[in-house]
Amino acid sequence: MRSAERRGSVVPPLLTLALGVGVLIVAADIRPGMLPNDPGPAFLPRVVGVALIGLSLWLMWDREPHEGLPRGAGLIRVVMTIVLTTLYLMTIEPIGFPAATALFLLCQMWLIGIRRFAVLATMPLLISAGTYALFRFALDVPLPATRIGGLLL
Amino acid sequence: MTGWIEGLLALQDWLVILMVPLGVLLGVAIGAIPGLSATVGMALFLPFTFSLDPLTGLVLLLGIYNGACYAGAIPAVLVRTPGTPSSAATTLDGYPMAQQGRAGEALTISLVASVAGGILGTLLLAFFAPLLADYALSFGTPEYFAIAMLALTIIASIGGGSIAKGFVSAAIGLLIAAIGFDPIAGFPRLSFGDAQLSGGIQLIPLLVGIFGLAEALTQIERMIASRHERRRIGTFSMGRNWLRRLAPTTAGASTIGFATGMLPGVGGDIGGYMAYNEAKRFSKTPETFGEGEPRGVAAAEAANNASNMGSLVPTFALGIPGNTQAAVLLGALLIAGIQPGPGLFNAAPDLVYGSFVAMTLAYFCLLVIGLAGIRLWIRVIQIPAAYLWPLVIVFCVIGSYAVRTNVFDVMVTLAAGVLGYLLTKGRYPVAPLLIAAIVGPIAEENYRRSMILHDGSFVWLLQPLTAGILLLAVASLVFAVLRHRKALAAANEPPRPN
Numbered sequence: 334m335r336s337a338e339r340r341g342s343v344v345p346p347l348l349t350l351a352l353g354v355g356v357l358i359v360a361a362d363i364r365p366g367m368l369p370n371d372p373g374p375a376f377l378p379r380v381v382g383v384a385l386i387g388l389s390l391w392l393m394w395d396r397e398p399h400e401g402l403p404r405g406a407g408l409i410r411v412v413m414t415i416v417l418t419t420l421y422l423m424t425i426e427p428i429g430f431p432a433a434t435a436l437f438l439l440c441q442m443w444l445i446g447i448r449r450f451a452v453l454a455t456m457p458l459l460i461s462a463g464t465y466a467l468f469r470f471a472l473d474v475p476l477p478a479t480r481i482g483g484l485l486l
Numbered sequence: 487m488t489g490w491i492e493g494l495l496a497l498q499d500w501l502v503i504l505m506v507p508l509g510v511l512l513g514v515a516i517g518a519i520p521g522l523s524a525t526v527g528m529a530l531f532l533p534f535t536f537s538l539d540p541l542t543g544l545v546l547l548l549g550i551y552n553g554a555c556y557a558g559a560i561p562a563v564l565v566r567t568p569g570t571p572s573s574a575a576t577t578l579d580g581y582p583m584a585q586q587g588r589a590g591e592a593l594t595i596s597l598v599a600s601v602a603g604g605i606l607g608t609l610l611l612a613f614f615a616p617l618l619a620d621y622a623l624s625f626g627t628p629e630y631f632a633i634a635m636l637a638l639t640i641i642a643s644i645g646g647g648s649i650a651k652g653f654v655s656a657a658i659g660l661l662i663a664a665i666g667f668d669p670i671a672g673f674p675r676l677s678f679g680d681a682q683l684s685g686g687i688q689l690i691p692l693l694v695g696i697f698g699l700a701e702a703l704t705q706i707e708r709m710i711a712s713r714h715e716r717r718r719i720g721t722f723s724m725g726r727n728w729l730r731r732l733a734p735t736t737a738g739a740s741t742i743g744f745a746t747g748m749l750p751g752v753g754g755d756i757g758g759y760m761a762y763n764e765a766k767r768f769s770k771t772p773e774t775f776g777e778g779e780p781r782g783v784a785a786a787e788a789a790n791n792a793s794n795m796g797s798l799v800p801t802f803a804l805g806i807p808g809n810t811q812a813a814v815l816l817g818a819l820l821i822a823g824i825q826p827g828p829g830l831f832n833a834a835p836d837l838v839y840g841s842f843v844a845m846t847l848a849y850f851c852l853l854v855i856g857l858a859g860i861r862l863w864i865r866v867i868q869i870p871a872a873y874l875w876p877l878v879i880v881f882c883v884i885g886s887y888a889v890r891t892n893v894f895d896v897m898v899t900l901a902a903g904v905l906g907y908l909l910t911k912g913r914y915p916v917a918p919l920l921i922a923a924i925v926g927p928i929a930e931e932n933y934r935r936s937m938i939l940h941d942g943s944f945v946w947l948l949q950p951l952t953a954g955i956l957l958l959a960v961a962s963l964v965f966a967v968l969r970h971r972k973a974l975a976a977a978n979e980p981p982r983p984n
Contacts, residue, residue, distance in 0.1 A: 345654075345912055349654055352658075352661075356661060356676075359676060360675075360676075363673065363675045363676075364671075364673050366670060366671045366673075366934075367671055368670065368671070368938055369938070369941075369942075370937050370938050370940075370941055370942035371670055371671065371934055371937065371938050372933070372934055372937055373671070373934075374668035374670070374671050374673045374675050375675065376930070376933075376934065377660065377663075377664045377668075377926070377930045378661070378664050378675060378676060380660075381657050381660045381661050381664065384653070384657050385654070385657050388650055388653055388654050388657060391650040391653075392648075392650050392651070392654065395648055395649075395650045402908075402911055403707045403911075407707040407708065408707075410706050410707055410709065411703050411706060411707045411907070414702075414703060414706050414879070415703070415900070415904060418699075418879060418883075418900055418903075419900060421879075421883065422883060422893055422896040422897060422900060423893075425883070425887065425893065425896070426893060430884075434880055437876075437879075437880070438876050438877075438880065441876040441879070442872060442873070442876055445706065445709055445871075445872045445875070445876070446709070446872060447872050456873065460877060460880070461880075464877075464880060464881075464884065468533070468884055468888070472533075472534055472536075472537050473537040474533055474536060474537065474884065474888045475888070475891050476884065476887070476888075
C-alpha cells in the first residue's frame with residue numbers, strides 16, 4: 334500500500350476518534366438538567382461522542398475507497414477559493430456588497446483561468462451590480478451598500 | 487374538502503401563479519447543468535423567498551424542485567452525466583439511445599414520463615398525506631422519537647457506499663444540531679461561551695454551505711476546459727404507439743417511485759433504479775434494457791419524479807424530511823414561522839392544499855416549457871463553468887447573509903462548505919449530515935420528554951406502534967449491512983475466465 338493511501342485510510346478514523354473523545358470531554362462540563370428523570374442537556378453530545386468513538390473503530394476495519402485530497406493546480410484553486418471567500422465575507426460589511434463582490438469575482442475568475450481583459454473588466458462589475466439590484470431593490474433582501482465618495486450604491 | 491377550497495382560493499393571487507412557471511423555468515435551467523442539483527438550486531434560491539409570503543415562496547421552491555428533477559435527464563441522456571442524482575438510472579438507456587442518434591426521442595420520453603410520474607405522485611401525495619397527518623395527530627412523544635430514529639437509520643445506511651461513513655456523517659449532523667441552547671432545559675452547550683454559537687447553527691447557512699459551496703469547491707478543483715461533443719439529436723417524436731408502449735411502464739414505475747419516496751431518506755435515485763429493475767424484470771424483452779430501451783428511460787424518469795412527491799408525505803404530515811430537497815422546503819417553512827407536521831393541515835390548509843394544486847400546475851407547465859424549449863435546454867449544459875461557479879459562491883454568500891443579515895452565518899456557510907467538500911473527497915455522503923441536523927433535535931426532545939413523562943422508565947419503548955417503528959429501524963439497518971456485505975463480496979470476486 335502506498336504511503337499516501339495508507340495515510341488516507343488511517344487519518345479519517347483517527348480524526349473521528351479525536352472528535353469523539355473531544356465531544357465527551359466537552360460534554361462532561363455541560364450542566365445537568367433540572368427536571369427529574371430528564372437525561373439532561375449533555376445526553377445528546379454524550380451519545381454522539383460514544384458513537385463517534387465506535388464509528389472510528391468501524392472505519393479502521395471497514396477500509397472503503399476514497400478520493401483523497403487534490404494535488405497540484407486543483408489544490409491551489411481550492412485553497413485560493415477558500416482564502417478569497419474568507420476575504421470576501423470579511424470585506425462584505427466594511428466596503429459593501431457591490432465592491433466586495435466585484436473584487437471577489439475578479440480574483441476568482443482570474444484564478445479559474447480567465448485572462449481576457451475585457452471580460453475581467455466588465456463581467457465582475459455587471460454581475461455584482463445586477464445581483465445587488467435584484468436582491469436589494471427587487472427582492473428587498475438587505476445587503477450592505479458600498480459608499481464611493483458621496484454616492485451610496 | 488374545505489382545505490381544497492382554501493387552497494384554490496390561495497392560488498387566486500397572481501404572484502403565486504407567476505411563481506409556478508418561474509420556478510419550473512429556473513429548475514429546468516438548474517437541473518440541466520451537471521453539478522447544480524435540485525438541492526443546490528433550491529438552497530441558492532431560498533433567499534428569494536424571504537420577502538415572499540410562505541405559499542408564494544413554497545411554490546417557487548417546488549417549481550424549482552420539479553423542473554430540476556426533470557432536467558437532470560438532459561445531461562444524463564446527452565453526456566452520460568446525470569444533472570441531478572435522481573436521474574442516475576436514466577443514463578442506463580438514455581445515453582445508449584443518444585449514441586444511436588435517438589437523443590431527441592429519449593428527451594421527449596423523459597419529459598412526458600416525468601410529467602406523468604409527477605402528476606400521479608402529486609395525486610397520491612394529496613391522498614396519503616392528509617390521511618397520515620390525521621393518524622399522526624394521535625402520536626405522542628414516543629412515536630415521534632421512533633419515527634425520527636427510523637429516519638436516522640434509513641438515511642445513514644441507504645446512501646450507498648460505506649455504512650460507517652453514512653453514520654459518521656449523521657453523527658456530525660447530530661453534533662451540529664446539539665450546538666446552542668438545549669430544547670428542554672434551555673442551557674447552552676458546545677458553544678464555548680460564544681454568544682453567536684449559543685444561538686445555535688442556523689439550518690439555511692448550513693445547507694447552503696454543505697450543498698452549494700461544497701459543490702462549487704469540487705467543481706473548481708476539477709475545472710478543465712472541456713467541450714461537450716456535439717451529438718446528432720434526431721427526431722423529438724416518441725414513435726408510433728408510444729402511449730400503448732410506455733403507459734403501463736410509466737404507471738407501474740410511478741407507483742414504485744412514490745412508495746419508495748415515502749420512506750424517509752430514500753431519494754429519487756433509489757426509486758429510479760428500483761423501478762428500472764422492475765420494468766426490466768416484467769419485460770418480455772429484458773435483453774433490450776441497457777441497449778437504448780425507451781421503457782427504461784420512461785421507468786427511471788417516472789419513478790424519480792413520483793418518488794420526489796412521495797418524499798413530501800412525511801415532510802408535510804410528520805414534519806420529518808423525506809429527502810434532502812424536502813429538508814430545504816422544511817427549512818423554508820420554519821424560516822417563515824410555520825411548523826410542519828400533522829397540525830399544519832388544520833392550521834394552514836391554504837398552504838398545504840395550495841401547494842398540492844400548484845405542484846400539479848407545475849407539471850403541466852413543465853410539459854409546455856419542456857417541449858417548447860427542448861432545443862434551448864440542450865444548450866444550457868454548455869454554460870461556461872468559469873462564470874457559473876464563482877456566481878454560485880456569490881449566491882451562497884447572499885443566501886446565508888440574508889437569513890439574519892449576519893456575517894457569522896456566512897462564516898458558518900464557509901465552514902460547512904469546506905466540511906462538505908472534505909467529506910465528499912473522503913466519499914462520506916453529506917445528505918445524512920443535513921437530515922440528522924433536522925431530525926436529531928426531534929429525536930432528542932421526544933426521547934427526553936418521554937423519559938420525563940414516564941418517570942425515567944423505558945416502558946414507553948414497548949408501546950405497540952413505537953416498538954413496531956423501532957423494529958423497522960433495526961430491520962432497515964440489518965438489511966443495509968447485509969446488502970453492503972453482498973456488494974463487497976461481489977466486488978472482491980475474481981473475474982470468471984472466458
